[in-house]
Amino acid sequence: MFSNFAHMKFGVVIFPGSNCDEDIIYTLETIMEQEVVRLWHKEHDLKGSDFIVLPGGFSYGDYLRSGAIARFSPVMNEVLEFADKGGFVFGVCNGFQILCESGLLPGALMHNNNRQFICKNIFLKAEHNDSLLTSQCDTKSPLKVPIAHGEGKYFADEKTLQLLNENGQILFRYCDENGNVTDESNPNGSLQNIAGISNQKKNVFGMMPHPERAADEELFNTDGRMIFESIVSTVKV
Amino acid sequence: MKFTAEINVMPLKALLDPQGKAVTSGLKKMGFTGVENVRIGKHITVEIEAEDADAAKKEIDLACKKLLSNPVIEDYHFELHELKMTG
Numbered sequence: 001m002f003s004n005f006a007h008m009k010f011g012v013v014i015f016p017g018s019n020c021d022e023d024i025i026y027t028l029e030t031i032m033e034q035e036v037v038r039l040w041h042k043e044h045d046l047k048g049s050d051f052i053v054l055p056g057g058f059s060y061g062d063y064l065r066s067g068a069i070a071r072f073s074p075v076m077n078e079v080l081e082f083a084d085k086g087g088f089v090f091g092v093c094n095g096f097q098i099l100c101e102s103g104l105l106p107g108a109l110m111h112n113n114n115r116q117f118i119c120k121n122i123f124l125k126a127e128h129n130d131s132l133l134t135s136q137c138d139t140k141s142p143l144k145v146p147i148a149h150g151e152g153k154y155f156a157d158e159k160t161l162q163l164l165n166e167n168g169q170i171l172f173r174y175c176d177e178n179g180n181v182t183d184e185s186n187p188n189g190s191l192q193n194i195a196g197i198s199n200q201k202k203n204v205f206g207m208m209p210h211p212e213r214a215a216d217e218e219l220f221n222t223d224g225r226m227i228f229e230s231i232v233s234t235v236k237v
Numbered sequence: 238m239k240f241t242a243e244i245n246v247m248p249l250k251a252l253l254d255p256q257g258k259a260v261t262s263g264l265k266k267m268g269f270t271g272v273e274n275v276r277i278g279k280h281i282t283v284e285i286e287a288e289d290a291d292a293a294k295k296e297i298d299l300a301c302k303k304l305l306s307n308p309v310i311e312d313y314h315f316e317l318h319e320l321k322m323t324g
Contacts, residue, residue, distance in 0.1 A: 064279075064304070064305070065307055068304060068307070069304075072304070100309075101307065107309060108307055108309040108310045110252070110310055111255055111256065112255070113253070113255050114255070115255050115256060115259055155252070155309065155310055156309070157309070189253075189255075
């Protein structure tokens, strides 16, 4: 149904403890009609992927800190190199945590303010259209997408936050159903309601909410699909 | 020589520590009315074989920087003790 879109080869990295890998593979392969290869974390080959995805889950049981150990998986050497050359890398939830731990994205994800694992639908709003992830998003109307995390509170020091704002690196903020960015609509205590960011070069992206869990009509919510449509309609391979 | 490092990793002072905050209020509710500012971190022990104490310190410091702590949100300090072999 998206035959007018570019066709890309997505490489989905699977760590021990990843558990959203099949959801994202289903979304990319079946819904977005893209080619997908599975990349086991012990491999040293990205198999010609145009776009790397780090899925959600509990890699290495979240031991020490979420993402801290996955960051040293063999495949991450190639992912770091790929990103350094300008290759696209997208981390969802635990994938976002791994990208922060690896230094590909600034800041860190801390325990939610209420110390609870939160699994529910939230609203988020694209900050601008000037990125691969948000090109097709409406910056006025919010998207309803689920979150499922215990450590999702985005933190960075003041200077980093200022740079993120100035460089347009903030991609999504938590908001209410009318699109207002408020304290009440911030589920986990993230600074400035930040739900997703990019690096300065805008080729590495991370977000805590799970767009792949809101991409299939059978789930009665396809708001998350907009993010995948943004990706495939923007990238020229 | 063999050493053991006793490492403490703590959330940065400037950051809210929700776990510590919850425990503070728990203690207060139990009647420990004088307690304040509970902060919770991690205690890690590592045994290490190295030429001397300086070399061991260097290694442990690097391990703390690279993996055991995340400098964005935590700081660390450690003490090194020589492990005396008995027998």
